[in-house]
Amino acid sequence: MSIDYAGFRRELESFVRSACPPEIRAVVAAGQKITKREYQAWQQILNARGWGAPSWPREAGGTGWDIRQRLIFEEVMAENDCPPLYHHGLGHIGPVIIHFGTPEQKARFLPRILDGSDWWCQGYSEPGSGSDLASLSTTARLDGDEWIVNGQKIWTSHAHEASMIYMLVRTSKEAKKQEGISLLLVPMDTPGITVRPIKTIDGWHHLNEVFFDEVRVRADNLVGEVGKGWTCAKFLLERERLPPANVARLELMRRQVTQLVEEASRATAGLRDFSGLHHKLLLCEADVKGARVMMAQATDDLIHQRPLGVQPSVIKMTCADVAQRLTTIALDAVGPEAAHRFLAEVGDDVPDATWIQNYMFTRARTIAGGTSEVQRNVVANELLGA
């Protein structure tokens, strides 16, 4: 049976336009920080409609949509200022549990991701293990039917508002550092876990350090085989670098920044020269169009089960680069008005200042999920050999 994609798009459009609350859309439209409140409310609305997990197979509670439908879904969401889906649960650990988890783990964790009652965060990076993730040293040792975790994770987004963490731990010391790593699911309210906020350059609070001191975890919270967690981690990273949402969101950001530049240019007409910013916006517009085709081609390769090669790395680098250039344009547009109003002491933040925060926030785009330098290594290895 062939799918009526145009009809599918219309169905999505009419739903999101009536179902996404205006106050949530206003937050997204203004480019403000999206918090658990908006994510969760929207997740519950989508889930009630049966669209809680666009990327999951039907038997796991997902929509069973094909990849083209998922792309359309992401575009419609972005075009209509809806929040993106919360990636840690739906995009990252969910698929890992579906792929590697036991039936019991699927029954225990998946429904709570779908209805938004569990909020996940990712325990990967450690103070001594950033790009070199496999050198991680947080340990878990088996004691009866429990793992006992000791160590520290860092740069953990959402840890302060999460109910669960999926984390990589070392369960044995092997010659090869990728071996002996396991993937463990840990409730954040377990005794021995301490979360300390990290104040970031954007003025927001999303990053944390998480400390584990003799934390006891059920043995059956380990996903896949003991010592084979690196396989799950790689499975997850591949998906992290190729989310259809990235490109769709770029176009939304481009529209927002274009509007911002036009407003700023009207407000300070004659005093400041905006031609350079307009020129840069054109280049971003062209790059988004190119990225969209790259994404469509990678999508097509996924559909036909062809190897993706370096495409995820190239797309990630491109999206990160364009996002940074766009927020840099925004910074230049609103800087004089907003730089001294970065954070309001009382009351609401200054709307324009959001874009300075966004500028700071997008610095992380070339760092998180594999730095652009690591991605360049991946591409160079393909072209020049390791």
Add this chain to the structure above:
Amino acid sequence: MSTSFPSLFPGMLLDAASRYAEDHIAVEIQGDPVRELGWTATLVPEEAGGVGGSLSDLASIVEGLATHGLQLPVVETCAVVPLLLQAAGAETARRWLEAVAEGSVQMAPLTALSATPDVNAVTARHLDIGYELNGAVHGVDATLPATHYLVPAQVDGEDAIFLVDADRVGGPRARYRTMEGRLGADFVLAQLAVPESACIARGAAARDARGKATDAALLLTAADTVAALATLIRQSVTHLKERRQFGVALSSFQVLRHRVADMYVKYLGAKGLVIHCFNAHEQGAPDLRRTLRLAKVSLAESARACAEAAIQMHGGMGVSEEVLATRMAQRLIASEFRYGDRLLHVARLLAPEACAPQVSLSNQTGSVR
């Protein structure tokens, strides 16, 4: 590595053009290969004795030639010429298209390589009998001999197209080698008298055909750039692997590895953008011209950066024209200035009227119908 650079327009046409270019890159162009190989028939409809092919077919030929760095005026003789001819009345158009397809005439546009065919460099004045043409056209491609010129011109404030015997136009004022190794020539038309019948189209028909020729020239030049980028990066990769300094291959230096990776990212982005442009053309997108201008500006940025990086990574060899990567760099930079440079296209993109989408009348495949 070959899988890292898949062809844009694969098929028999690409293979043939690629083979021809490979065999002839080291020798001076003899005769008129574009006609001898029948490429001028590509866009000509079947009923006029042509192939009835699409712009993507022609792009295969452009890609094949660009991949090996061969310079032939395919865009001018195989796209601009038949697309301009279609503006003429049915009988005139069919007769000349037939001649173009079978190669019995050598027709070329009398337009500057740096300008789009919708620009008027020549003014025509209607006399009692016939017309008088005036104007200077600098930097016309003169790689191949011509028996006839198609001259876009303005007459009484209207767009028009003239078809003039090359003998009547006379020789150029000056000849040059262009930076990418083509032959260029400056022509001056001073009170050039042409018969009434030389004006083959006026008004909307002429304007529309010149618009289509402009779109085609921009599209094909973009395809040329992506093909040249692929070869440029391939050559740079080979050089880095083979060239040894300090006792090791250059490819072991991370700073060079990352530079190549950045070039590759730009190449894939450029390729995606060009595919987007061909899709927009095929679908008759109302904002096609805007998209093509965007591509022009963006490709110029990527091509310049990659060209400069390749020259730098080749060291002393990078400044020698004997090196293919260097000739590719020249080709890439020269292409920036073909059919309007980035400054011109930016100006048009940022002009207030550019916001309104244009109505495009181009057909689905881009062939002349």
